[in-house]
Amino acid sequence: MLLSKLREALICVQAGRVTLPYPYAPHDPPPGFRGKLALDADRCIGCGGCAAVCPSGVILIRDDKPMVRTLHFALARCTYCGRCSDVCPEGALSHTLQFETATNTIDDLVMTIDVFMGPCQRCGRCFPPPTAMDQLPIRGFRMDSECCRVGADMPAPDAAATWAAAHSAPPGGVRTLTP
Amino acid sequence: MIATAAAETATLLRSRLGAGVLGAREMDPDLLWASVDRSCVREATTVMKEIGSRYLVTVGIDERPLGGGYGIVHLFSLDAEHLFIAVDCPVSAGDPRIDSITPLIPGASWAEREFRDMIGVEPEGHPDPKRLVLPDDWPEGVHPLRRDVAYNYRPPSVEGFAPELVKPPRGSSVLPVGPFFPVLEEPARFRLFVEGETVVGCDYRGFYNHRGIEKLGDSVLTWDRIPFLAERICGICGFIHSTCYCQAVEKAADIEVPRRAAYIRTVMLELERIHSHLLWLGIAGHILGFDTVLMQTWRIREPVMWLTEEISGNRKTYGMNLVGGVRRDITDAQLPRILDVLKTVEKEALAVRKAIADDSTLHARTVGVGPLSTWWAKEICAVGPPARASNVLIDARIDHPYAAYDDLKPRLCSSDGCDVWARVIVRLDELEDSIRLVREALANLPAGAVRAEFDEIPGGRVGVSAVEAPRGEAIHFVMTGGENRPYRWRVRAPTFPNLQAVPAMIRGQSIADVPISIGSLDPCFSCTERMETVSVADGSRRIYTLQELQALAQSARARRGNGDGGAP
Incomplete structure (x- = not known):
């Protein structure tokens, strides 16, 4: 009995203080950590692979304007699985080491980009470059309709503003509307 | 050998049931699918018991869109032959009734109440046919897992409903515990029937989560999104559920997982067992008021979390599994750190x-506490450390080898103590064995790819997979559908059978021993309750329920001794 208590005390004493000084000192996660998503808008080709694989429906794609595809990221839903960055053929999506994402403003967790898509010479509709299509082994990659989403609870972007922005964008270029 | 066992079982069923067997075929090398007429379900269950197979769970399937009625599939495991047996009883849509098998197998009680709620097939002759999963104010006749109920269906709110409660035995008082279980901080509501300090029975109402x-x-x-949802069934053994789901799909679709991926899964599964057992030991200490154990085991556990x-x-939701393998490799550069x-x-x-x-303090609080006899553990179909601590020699890693457990043989850690202390010892033994298994897996890590590509998965196939979670055996059943997703996916978390053993474990015990007795199962209420479509537990309703609980507890106390008896 006593021996047992002594052993238990010894374990505690040997361990010493183990509490980390976080948040007074930074605590860096290891490399490879899947933190807050970062999007390099210049690389995105609008193929939609990310939206097709996202388990929690973070990414919504809309083709409601000619020649422009809108990608909407509702990061508050993100579960940090990293499937989007896995399948992105252009490396436009990556996970940062940032894990302190708590915020009072939901807009901090929203990203929207408009991607200019080369229109088809025959029908005039958008299409992603065929090379990127070839890189995507995923079928049914488009997720155009809002009703496909689990709980469509996102604000609708101002259609007029995005329309104007799209038409002022240089052909082949990408324009970021909100961070 | 497996084929022989399946064929023998099929022959035996045919000889016993005659024309009652509508068909029997091997869906998989380790799965016998026997369709029997619903009038023969009890006879088929008797045969299953006679050949020594163990009841796992029942899957209710709405097969009306496929041109049938409802399918009630009782799953059994013939452990010695590494064989799953599915006894499928088609039930016509116009007459959704089937004989209950709970009188033969007490452990089938919850599963039958579940398909009664979710599919709407009435188990006739069930000793306790009341709601298990559906909330008390859920409308009658709406069965969420029927295909014609939308996933986002929200029932209108209802006033003036009352939960179906068990009457306490004559002369006993009711001690409400919950709806928030005070020790494990999870939603579960026990009503303990007590005489003085002694528990004489209990009523459980859970599935609030x-x-x-x-x-x-x-x-x-879709197929590859579900592993990430499966991983969130449990906050402790998430990787077990995603592995179990992926394996069920891989079996159904004949996808061969690369050996390296199987080994990596094994490493992660065992790391999860290591940290889960340390976590449990800490919780057990905490329940007993021995917080030194909590602090120290959780300190020891933390490096495992950093490692994963x-x-x-x-650190917890690994996101490693996909159908066909794993997403991340373990590099050679990581090996020294893992071993360290x-x-x-x-x-x-x-x-x-x-x-x-x-x-001696620990012994005084655990030895002889929360007894679960070998006989009852088998009858109630307990799994995992609580079963092994009651000398029931089952372990899914040995009974149904998966991942790399065909190469890496785990040790079956058991005890005949049948009490809380025995469960501590079994888990500590397993912890040591897990460390050995990780070392062996890393030493023998085969080279090669970590993920197999797969094409289209055809519909109408079935896969059953068992994975030994730290708290017991998890079962996933997948029936494939044509729309790039399962037609039916059934999850049985290990706490589902184990919680049913609680009434027997706490009967005759003192109130103070109830938390550790329940805690010794390592219960995970959230895992068990993964199933319903919509939670109606908004704030106002929760308050109502609590008042209801208090009012009922008071009225039960007032009625004490007035002859409103009836055994629970």
């Missing part, structure tokens, strides 16, 4: 084990 996971799986998500964060990118952490954990866990082994 439904998240509609199975419904999402067969209506919204380095390997997978996240294992060495420290082994040394420190051994020190804790040595320290608490003779602790």
Whole structure:
């Protein structure tokens, strides 16, 4: 009995203080950590692979304007699985080491980009470059309709503003509307 | 050998049931699918018991869109032959009734109440036919897992409903515990029937934590999205559920997982067992008021969490599994670090084990407490450490080898103590064995790819997979559908059968021993309750329920001794 208590005390004493000084000192996660998503808008080709694989429906794609595809990221839903960055053929999506994402403003967790898509010479509709299509082994990659989403609870972007922005964008270029 | 066992079982069923057997075929090398007429279900269950197979769970399937009625599939495991047996009883849609098998197998009680709620097939002759999963104010006749109920269906709110409660035995008082279980901080409501300090019975109402996971799986998500949802069934053994789901799909679709992926899964599964057992030991200490154990085991556990964060990118929801393999490889550069952490954990866990082994305070609180006899553990179909501590020699890693457990043989850690202390010892033994298994897996890590590509998965196939979670055996059943997602995905978490053993474990015990008795199962209420479509537990309703609970407890107390008896 006593021996047992002594052993238990010894374990505690040997361990010493183990509490980390976080948040007074930074605590860096290891490399490879899947933190807050970062999007390099210049690389995105609008193929939609990310939206097709996202388990929690973070990414919504809309083709409601000619020649422009809108990608909407509702990061508050993100579960940090990293499937989007896995399948992105252009490396436009990556996970940062940032894990302190708590915020009072939901807009901090929203990203929207408009991607200019080369229109088809025959029908005039958008299409992603065929090379990127070839890189995507995923079928049914488009997720155009809002009703496909689990709980469509996102604000609708101002259609007029995005329309104007799209038409002022240089052909082949990408324009970021909100961070 | 497997084929022989399946064929023998099929022949036996045919000879006993005659024309009652509508068909029997091997769906998989380890799955016998026997369709029997619903009038023969009890006879088929008797045959299953006679050949020594163990009841796992029942899956209710709405097969009306496929041109049938409802399918009630009782799953059994013939452990010695590594064989799953599915006894499928088609039930016509116009007359949704089937004989209950609970009188033969007490452990089938909850599963039958579940399909009564979710599919709407009435188990006739069930001793306790009341709601298990659906909330008390859920409308009659709406069965969420029927295909014609939308995944986002929300029932209108109802006033003036009352939960179906068990009457306390004559002369006893009711002690409400919950709806928030005070020790484990999870939603569960026990009503203890007590005489003085002694518990004479209990009533359980849980399933407050439904998240509609199975419904999402067969209506919204796709094959490769579900592993991430499956991982969130449990906050402790998430990787077990994603592995179990992936294996069920891989079996159904004949996808061969690369050996390296199988080994990596094994490593992650065992790392999960290591940290889960350390976590449980801490919780057990905490329940007993021995917080030194909590602090020290959780300190020892933390490096394992950091290690899994380095390997997978996240400390708990690893996100490693996909159908066909894993997403991240374990590199050679990581090996020394893993071995280093294992060495420290082994040394420190051994020190804790040595320290608490003779602790008379711990013995006084655990030896002889929460008894679960071998006989009842088998009858109620208990799994995992609680079963093994009652000398029921089952372990899914041995009974149904998966991942790399065909190469790496785990040791079956058991005890005949049948009490809480025995469960501590079994888990400590398993912890040591897990460390050995990780080392062996890393030493023999085969080279090659970590993921197999797959094409289209055809519909109408079935896969059953068992994975030994730290708290017991998890079962996933997948029936494939044609729309890039399962037609039916059934999850049985290990706490589902184990919680049914609670009434027997706490009967005759003192009130103070109830928390550790329940805690010794390592119960995970959230895992067990993964099933419903919509939670109606908004704030106002929760308050109402609490008042209802208090009012009922008071009225029960007022009625005490007035002859409103009736055994629970």
